[in-house]
Amino acid sequence: MNTDSPPAVLAEGLAFSYASGGGLARADLTLDAGVMAAVEGPSGSGKSTLLALLGLILSPAEGSLHIAGTDAGALSQAERDLLRQRSIGIVLQDLGLLTFLNAWENVAAAFGPRLGRHRTAARDLLGDLGMAQLADSPVTELSGGQRQRIAVARAAVKQPVLILADEPTSGLDPKTANSVMDSLRACAEKGAAVLLVTHDSAIAGKCDQRYVLDEGVLSAAGDQAAAAPTADKETLR
Numbered sequence: 147m148n149t150d151s152p153p154a155v156l157a158e159g160l161a162f163s164y165a166s167g168g169g170l171a172r173a174d175l176t177l178d179a180g181v182m183a184a185v186e187g188p189s190g191s192g193k194s195t196l197l198a199l200l201g202l203i204l205s206p207a208e209g210s211l212h213i214a215g216t217d218a219g220a221l222s223q224a225e226r227d228l229l230r231q232r233s234i235g236i237v238l239q240d241l242g243l244l245t246f247l248n249a250w251e252n253v254a255a256a257f258g259p260r261l262g263r264h265r266t267a268a269r270d271l272l273g274d275l276g277m278a279q280l281a282d283s284p285v286t287e288l289s290g291g292q293r294q295r296i297a298v299a300r301a302a303v304k305q306p307v308l309i310l311a312d313e314p315t316s317g318l319d320p321k322t323a324n325s326v327m328d329s330l331r332a333c334a335e336k337g338a339a340v341l342l343v344t345h346d347s348a349i350a351g352k353c354d355q356r357y358v359l360d361e362g363v364l365s366a367a368g369d370q371a372a373a374a375p376t377a378d379k380e381t382l383r
């Protein structure tokens with residue numbers, strides 16, 4: 147890690163409320179380059195909302211968010227979109243792979259429609275992530291775990307400072323889940339900060355940092371009792 151670089155993520159007092167009343171009450175989070183972090187928490191605790199805020203898909207109602215030193219709150223919508231495209235890779239729960247393309251084409255699609263221009267970058271990354279033999283496979287012929295790893299490669303191919311992954315191992319057997327985690331770890335070793343949401347404590351245990359979301363309040367695992375002011379929780383009831 148280059149200690150002169152700003153953290154990949156610096157979130158202070160991040161909060162968001164849906165009209166329904168749910169959302170995120172408070173998140174303070176610093177993620178340095180190369181770090182893998184897990185967020186655990188019960189259903190409805192705000193995990194997907196946190197990812198949407200960090201991914202610049204939602205704008206916080208309160209708090210500040212810096213991505214690699216850029217204050218997202220000071221940007222126009224168009225500038226936020228550009229920052230997301232340049233700096234953040236997202237692995238969605240439903241993956242969103244394009245079924246009419248093969249594996250490397252799906253990875254190259256992260257750059258836009260001119261896939262051929264990014265063939266080398268896509269194929270090289272698949273090689274780095276141990277998937278060279280899958281590069282020409284139609285994604286419809288891949289297993290669930292292989293598709294997950296292709297989605298990880300697509301999120302990583304533009305060398306983002308931050309990769310967000312929403313339950314990247316859900317529904318996978320432990321061996322396949324480990325191969326997805328190996329791919330995410332390889333992305334971290336290339337310099338990305340990786341934040342994943344999981345319900346699986348064994349998967350969280352493979353990460354460098356563990357956080358828990360409880361009723362919309364984020365705290366380091368083990369710190370929940372000290373870190374969840376009652377007033378913040380009340381805002382989500």
Ligand SMILES: Nc1ncnc2c1ncn2[C@@H]1O[C@H](COP(=O)(O)OP(=O)(O)OP(=O)(O)O)[C@@H](O)[C@H]1O
Pocket residue numbers: 164165166167168169170187188189190191192193194195196
């Ligand atoms: N689009 C939305 N409109 C209104 N309320 C929402 C919306 N999305 C989420 N919520 C509410 O916000 C709260 C947090 O939801 P969120 O999806 O972030 O939780 P989660 O921890 O990701 O849940 P899960 O583990 O079930 O995916 C919940 O009370 C949920 O009902």
